[in-house]
Amino acid sequence: METNFIYSLLGNNLLGYLAVCILPLVFLIVYALVAILGELKIGAFMQDRLGPMRTGPWGTIQPIAEVVKLLQKENITPDAASKFLFNLAPFIIFTAAFAAFAVIPFSPKFVPSGINLGLFYIFAIGSFAVIGIFMGGWASNNKYSLLGAVRSVAQIISYEIPAGMAILSIAALAGTLDMNEIITKQSGWFTNWYIFGGSGSALRILFLPFTFGIFVIYLIASLAETNRTPFDIPEGESEIVAGYHTEYSGMKFAMFFFAEYANMFVVSALLTIMFFGGWNSPFGDFMSGPIWAVVWFLGKSMSFIFLQIWLRWTLPRLRVDQLMYTGWKVLLPISFVCFFAIALLAMLK
Amino acid sequence: MDLFEIIFYFFAAIVLVSALVVVLSKNIMYSAFSLLFTFFGVAGLFVLLNADFVGITQIMVYVGGILVLIIFGVMITTKVTGVDIKEGISGKLQYAGAGIITLLTAIFLSLMFINGKWITGSSTDVHATIHQIGTLLMTKYILAFEAAAILLLIAFIGAALIGRRKA
Amino acid sequence: MGNYFRNIWLGVWTVLVGMRITINHLVMRKVTNQYPDRYPDLKSLEEAKLVPTNSRNRLFVDKEDCNGCKGCERDCPVNCISVETTRVTPGDTVPLLRSGGKRNLWVTNFTIDMAKCCFCSLCTQACPTSAIVHTSEFEYSEYNRNDLVYQFSPFSPEEAQVKKDMFANYQAEQAAKKAAAAAVAPAPAATQENV
Numbered sequence: 001m002e003t004n005f006i007y008s009l010l011g012n013n014l015l016g017y018l019a020v021c022i023l024p025l026v027f028l029i030v031y032a033l034v035a036i037l038g039e040l041k042i043g044a045f046m047q048d049r050l051g052p053m054r055t056g057p058w059g060t061i062q063p064i065a066e067v068v069k070l071l072q073k074e075n076i077t078p079d080a081a082s083k084f085l086f087n088l089a090p091f092i093i094f095t096a097a098f099a100a101f102a103v104i105p106f107s108p109k110f111v112p113s114g115i116n117l118g119l120f121y122i123f124a125i126g127s128f129a130v131i132g133i134f135m136g137g138w139a140s141n142n143k144y145s146l147l148g149a150v151r152s153v154a155q156i157i158s159y160e161i162p163a164g165m166a167i168l169s170i171a172a173l174a175g176t177l178d179m180n181e182i183i184t185k186q187s188g189w190f191t192n193w194y195i196f197g198g199s200g201s202a203l204r205i206l207f208l209p210f211t212f213g214i215f216v217i218y219l220i221a222s223l224a225e226t227n228r229t230p231f232d233i234p235e236g237e238s239e240i241v242a243g244y245h246t247e248y249s250g251m252k253f254a255m256f257f258f259a260e261y262a263n264m265f266v267v268s269a270l271l272t273i274m275f276f277g278g279w280n281s282p283f284g285d286f287m288s289g290p291i292w293a294v295v296w297f298l299g300k301s302m303s304f305i306f307l308q309i310w311l312r313w314t315l316p317r318l319r320v321d322q323l324m325y326t327g328w329k330v331l332l333p334i335s336f337v338c339f340f341a342i343a344l345l346a347m348l349k
Numbered sequence: 350m351d352l353f354e355i356i357f358y359f360f361a362a363i364v365l366v367s368a369l370v371v372v373l374s375k376n377i378m379y380s381a382f383s384l385l386f387t388f389f390g391v392a393g394l395f396v397l398l399n400a401d402f403v404g405i406t407q408i409m410v411y412v413g414g415i416l417v418l419i420i421f422g423v424m425i426t427t428k429v430t431g432v433d434i435k436e437g438i439s440g441k442l443q444y445a446g447a448g449i450i451t452l453l454t455a456i457f458l459s460l461m462f463i464n465g466k467w468i469t470g471s472s473t474d475v476h477a478t479i480h481q482i483g484t485l486l487m488t489k490y491i492l493a494f495e496a497a498a499i500l501l502l503i504a505f506i507g508a509a510l511i512g513r514r515k516a
Numbered sequence: 517m518g519n520y521f522r523n524i525w526l527g528v529w530t531v532l533v534g535m536r537i538t539i540n541h542l543v544m545r546k547v548t549n550q551y552p553d554r555y556p557d558l559k560s561l562e563e564a565k566l567v568p569t570n571s572r573n574r575l576f577v578d579k580e581d582c583n584g585c586k587g588c589e590r591d592c593p594v595n596c597i598s599v600e601t602t603r604v605t606p607g608d609t610v611p612l613l614r615s616g617g618k619r620n621l622w623v624t625n626f627t628i629d630m631a632k633c634c635f636c637s638l639c640t641q642a643c644p645t646s647a648i649v650h651t652s653e654f655e656y657s658e659y660n661r662n663d664l665v666y667q668f669s670p671f672s673p674e675e676a677q678v679k680k681d682m683f684a685n686y687q688a689e690q691a692a693k694k695a696a697a698a699a700v701a702p703a704p705a706a707t708q709e710n711v
């Protein structure tokens with residue numbers, strides 16, 4: 001199956017590879033601008049404010065202004081920092097975030113790399129970000145950065161387990177780790193999505209609480225893994241300035257920023273793929289096809305981005321002990337129960 | 350030299366250079382962080398050999414688990430830079446011991462490389478490794494699989510026990 | 517165990533409640549006042565609401581209502597009000613205060629230095645006739661600091677001088693009368709008066 005229209009366009013050569021690499025990067029930049037604006041505007045609206053209004057009509061080019069501002073800023077490297085690692089960390093974090101885009105199927109005709117381990121790959125590549133955060137926090141030679149890094153890593157490795165259980169459940173349900181295959185298995189009407197138990201007998205209705213539960217668990221765990229509110233303890237401004245990126249400025253800070261937005265998209269895309277049928281149209285054959293697929297996929301992912309922003313402007317930050325309680329004592333046992341139930345469902349099929 | 354070879358040498362260089370940094374750096378933190386690149390390079394080599402499952406597992410287990418553990422451990426140690434291991438007569442002995450062990454290992458490994466029988470398989474069916482691995486683990490290698498599981502369980506219980514012990 | 521599940525349920529429920537509130541606010545009318553870009557028209561009722569009714573801005577003194585009691589001057593914590601009064605000469609034509617009271621003092625000089633004012637509103641509370649009030653005028657910056665000293669006396673300095681002289685004359689007259697009366701009266705009475 002040809003999963004990449006670019007290869008059929010440009011051929012299987014270096015040019016094709018380059019184009020395949022660059023396309024998600026272009027998308028990422030455009031998306032990040034939209035997401036930044038969304039964050040500013042939605043946050044403002046939820047607080048009955050108007051948000052930025054002076055750059056462009058209704059402040060629509062505000063994100064560009066922000067990026068330009070970040071580019072102009074001085075790139076400070078603290079004297080006492082471990083220079084090489086300090087400068088390396090943002091790149092590692094951004095690379096880790098961007099590497100996940102390699103397996104995200106935007107459309108049946110465009111998957112940058114259609115490996116058969118997509119889900120596992122995304123899960124594994126996240127561990128680079130952990131090291132990057134550690135590197136940034138340690139190399140800054142600043143107690144707040146170090147504390148932020150330690151908190152961040154503790155949080156990410158705690159929430160990786162429930163997230164892993166959620167991914168395992170979907171793997172059990174789909175019988176594959178290939179993203180495109182997972183999506184193809186959910187084709188048809190929206191009742192075939194894995195949040196409703198996938199296609200199969202009507203008996204799957206009984207498992208709705210479990211599939212829905214594992215969805216909520218993955219949603220919460222993914223919020224924690226991307227350090228978004230209410231799990232932004234690693235960058236809790238009121239306690240540790242800005243956590244692991246306290247010392248960063250200018251473009252290096254922008255890399256952290258971009259990485260956060262890239263991660264947001266990756267988890268939203270994963271939620272879409274694993275539970276909401278990816279690029280499938282919700283209405284069977286109606287409005288489906290490679291182009292519509294992109295629309296559906298981005299539409300679904302963007303609604304999850306909206307959900308993340310919505311949650312961010314609703315909930316206050318958790319305390320560290322609450323975070324650990326939620327992770328280990330609530331999400332983990334429930335995810336095990338859900339996993340076993342879903343494994344049963346997979347066996348019944 | 351085609352693309353495959355370029356990529357191979359690229360990853361090989363990453364592995365070698367970062368491994369050298371791991372060994373030679375005076376700062377433990379640098380060693381720990383350059384392990385990241387070693388693991389990454391090894392994972393890349395695995396993927397080049399069509400063993401993408403092993404490659405990704407390498408990242409998952411070594412970068413996501415072991416390396417984080419190492420860095421956590423190192424960070425808690427007070428002496429991060431210039432840990433001295435070559436003072437006095439015992440230091441000399443350490444050098445001598447390390448040299449002998451390295452030499453023996455090198456000889457052993459090169460003997461293995463020269464005399465070993467290399468299994469060369471076809472690399473056509475790339476897309477099915479995970480199914481084959483899964484089936485094999487559940488049939489032919491079930492004993493090893495279960496043994497590993499039990500080992501992990503014991504380690505788990507042990508860790509919980511140590512963690513719960515009152516000071 | 518029951519507590520555990522109740523906690524989880526409460527957590528989920530309260531998050532949902534919070535999300536309902538924020539989503540309602542998302543579509544609500546916004547309160548931001550885009551002030552320098554869009555100037556609120558204080559005359560239109562709808563827009564005037566944008567300036568809160570109890571906001572404290574530039575002070576205004578109703579000259580026809582100020583009886584010159586100096587209450588504001590005494591109460592001002594930063595001494596930015598200075599009031600100078602003179603007694604009304606009997607027989608002068610005196611209009612009643614706007615609030616209906618009788619006027620005993622002319623306000624010959626009344627300045628408020630709005631550059632010093634800290635908008636504590638103590639003066640408005642001290643005023644017995646509510647002559648001094650905060651207006652909704654908030655845009656009154658000046659290039660020269662002295663232009664922020666506002667004058668609220670009903671008289672120009674010359675007119676004030678006229679009133680002052682009038683009273684001084686009257687006092688002199690009274691004193692002269694007294695002196696004349698004292699000269700006429702017998703001496704013991706005068707000593708008695710001095711006691």
Ligand code: SF4
Pocket residue numbers: 575588591592593594595596597628632633634635636637638639640
């Ligand atoms: S508001 Fe306060 S500071 Fe201003 S004039 Fe009145 S008493 Fe003085």
Ligand code: SF4
Pocket residue numbers: 577581582583584585586587588589599639642643644645646647648
């Ligand atoms: S308190 Fe009122 S009446 Fe008295 S001097 Fe001040 S403004 Fe005039």
